[in-house]
Each structure stands twice: as C-alpha cells, then as structure tokens.
Amino acid sequence: MIDNVHERVIAAPAQALGPLLDGLGRQDDRLWPSDRWDPMVLDRPVAVGADGGHGPIRYVVTEYEPGRRVRFSFHKETGIEGFHELSITSLDPRRCRLRHVLRGRATGSMRLLFGILVEPLHDAVVEDLLDNAEREATGTVSRPGRRALRARLWSLLVEGRQGRRSRR
Template structure:
C-alpha cells in the first residue's frame, strides 16, 4: 500500500445519459429531500441531513455518516466521511456535460479504511456500496429516459445486508393507535405486539401488510402451519382454514383480522403509521381460551408464537424493501487499492 496522500480506495461509478446536464443536475439537487428521486429507498434507509442540502449539512444513511464540504447546485456534491465509521476520505457526486444533449453523472469515493473497516470493506461494504450507487444511477437513468437498459443485480450477501439494515423487528406494547383491537373483549389470555420500521416508499396500506404477513408467510412458517393443521385434530382442535385471517374491520391505518373457534377466540391488528424517516408496521395479537383444550393449546402456542410472528413480519418487510428483479451484477465500478 502506498504512503503519502495516495488514497487506499478509489472507487468510481458513472453513467452516460442522453439528456442535458441541467436535467440530471436537478435530480442531484433533490438528494436527501422528502421527494428524493435518486436514493434507492426503501431498499436502503434514506439519506437524512440535519438541514437543507448545502455546505455544513451533516447526516448520512444508516451507519454511514458524513458532512457536506462542497456543493455546486446542479453540478457537484462532495461529502467528507466521519472518521468514526472507519473511513477517512470523501465521496463526490458530479454531473458533467458531454455536449448539448448528453452528460455523465459520476460518483467517486476516495478514502482510507481504518480499524475493522480494513477487513469489512473488501468482504462486504464494497459490494454494498457498488450496489447502492449503481441502483442510484439506475434511478437517474429511469427518471430521464423512462427505463433502465441494464438494471443492477443485488448479490445475495448484499440483499441480506440491505434487509438487516432496513428490516428490524422488536417487541413493543400493544399500541394505543390499535383502536379496533382495543375495542375487542377485555379478557386476554395472550396479548403481545411486534413492530417493524421500514424506510419511506413502502406501502402505507394496512391491508397490503396484513396480506403480506399472513397470506405469504416464509416457507418455514408455512411448513409449521401445515404441521399444526395435521396434528391439531389429534387433540380436539380444528384445523385452521383460509378464513382464519379474514379481515373483520378496517379503521384509520388499521385492519383487524381473526376468527372465533370452538376452543379459543383470537384477533390480530395490523397498524401502519407513516413517519418522517420511516414507516412503522405493528402486528398485535390477543387471544382468549374458551375451553380446557383451548387453554392447553394456547400454552403450546405461547412457545412458538413470538418467533413465528417475528419471522412473518420480517419476511414481509424484506419483500417490501427488496430491490426490483434485475439482470446483471454491479460491474461498472473501477477500483484501485494502492
């Protein structure tokens, strides 16, 4: 590795576009805004700055933090990395004219990795960076031409990393906003809630989320439900049919699902709350046993219920934030480590 001012990493992506530079520059000027047309959200968490785009604005996306050091509207945006992330250097967007009706939009990263980043950059971070920037250039091409000639393809490790950043499930109290659920009978032998925060750009329709969670579960959960239906009659419990998660009521950002069975009653609320930096999806469940068999069944359900709901909600979140089906790997990066 060279010494002095030679950067350890030089990573360049660019896209030639058949439109005037000013048209692409206007897209660059909207980066980090509420209607940012370039950043690949909801696959990745959005770029958030502490003030409007300009010199001195600080923020970043996810764990990557930086500060704007140079800004020429419609032409150039340069940011210096916060050294605490393990990179010392800059990343730069620029739009250059190539004639009256042609231009190039380019992203350049130059820096030195430090600490754990010296290992993480070649193992994973470089792949994520390449996919993010190529996705961003795809968005620029799509906005100015109406299509993308060869969209970026996310490798499997990058898809997993994007999901890990954008899809996080946690246990929460049953939210006050779940009004339909709170109107249900007060007796509850089981009551819990799990919440997911996803980037802006995902659906805010609670029925979309209810269908994604309960109609399209991950394969492992689908197999577990089939096993449940096969074994349930042995203990006097009826198999669950397609109507088990029918929509019973709709409200302000909420749908209520559920059914009444001989052994127990259960209700599920799916509540969607869009916010300035993320959309929160909360799945809340309440159940009450009717019989001794129902109480025994519910005791068993408690063991698997948290893992099953987390898995279904996480799977729905990953589907909602997954990049579009694509046809090639990110291959435009030119990187030299010296």
C-alpha cells in the same frame, strides 16, 4: 486505499439531472434509492455544512456546486478517512455523465469490513442510484446495474429479518 468509481452516460441533458442532485437527503429525494436501502437524510438542504448520512454511514457536505457536484466527507467514526462525491458532466446537448467517486482509507474495524461487506453493498446502492437517475431523466433504464453475489445475499438476509419483525 479505497478508489471506487461508478459512472453512467445518460441520454439526457445535464440540466435534467441537476435537480435530482440538489434534492439529495430531502423527504422527496428521487435520486437516492430509499425504496431498497436506508435513506440518505441530511439535516438541511444540500449545502456546505449539511450533515447526515444513511444508516451507520455518516458524513458532511464539504463542497457543493448546485446542479453539478456534491462532495461528502466521512465522519471519523465511520471508519473511512476520505470522501464520496456525485458529479454531473455534460457530454453534449443530449447526454451527460453521472459519476460517483469514493476515495479514502479504511481505519479500525472498517479495514476488515470494507472489502467483505461494505464495498459490495456500496456498489449495489450506487448502481441503484444510477438506475434512479436514468429512469427519472429518460423514463427508462437501458441496462440496470447488477448486484454482486455478496450484496444479493446480504439483501436477502436483511429483508428476511425485516419481514420476520413486521409479522410479529
């Protein structure tokens, strides 16, 4: 069973983060860390039925509350039966919580890959997303997310391959 939760309290009103959530998957997406990872691309603006993903991870929007919450259910071929969700909760007029939840069950080869490769990379992407949210809402990041060693090594390997390809 997969139960992976990341959250950050951000010193900004919930309304400041709502437009970031609503812009996911668009060309001008300021929340998703596309500068470091495969971009999230959706076939239309965030709404129930919007389909897309990032890299080989595919999903569809199954629940959406504008400015507050979006839930994506994984396509079967992704190898995860379940969902990931972003939600914004107001804590008081000047603070909110941005939470990412991934729940489900790995199937097929994903049962092996998830713990070894996918989960550390997923954690790094989500921490970068939380950094983006805080930076967009406050202008700074008080405590940037840290990448696990496996995620750092994988990033170096991928960046090295991309660098070699671009020099050809």
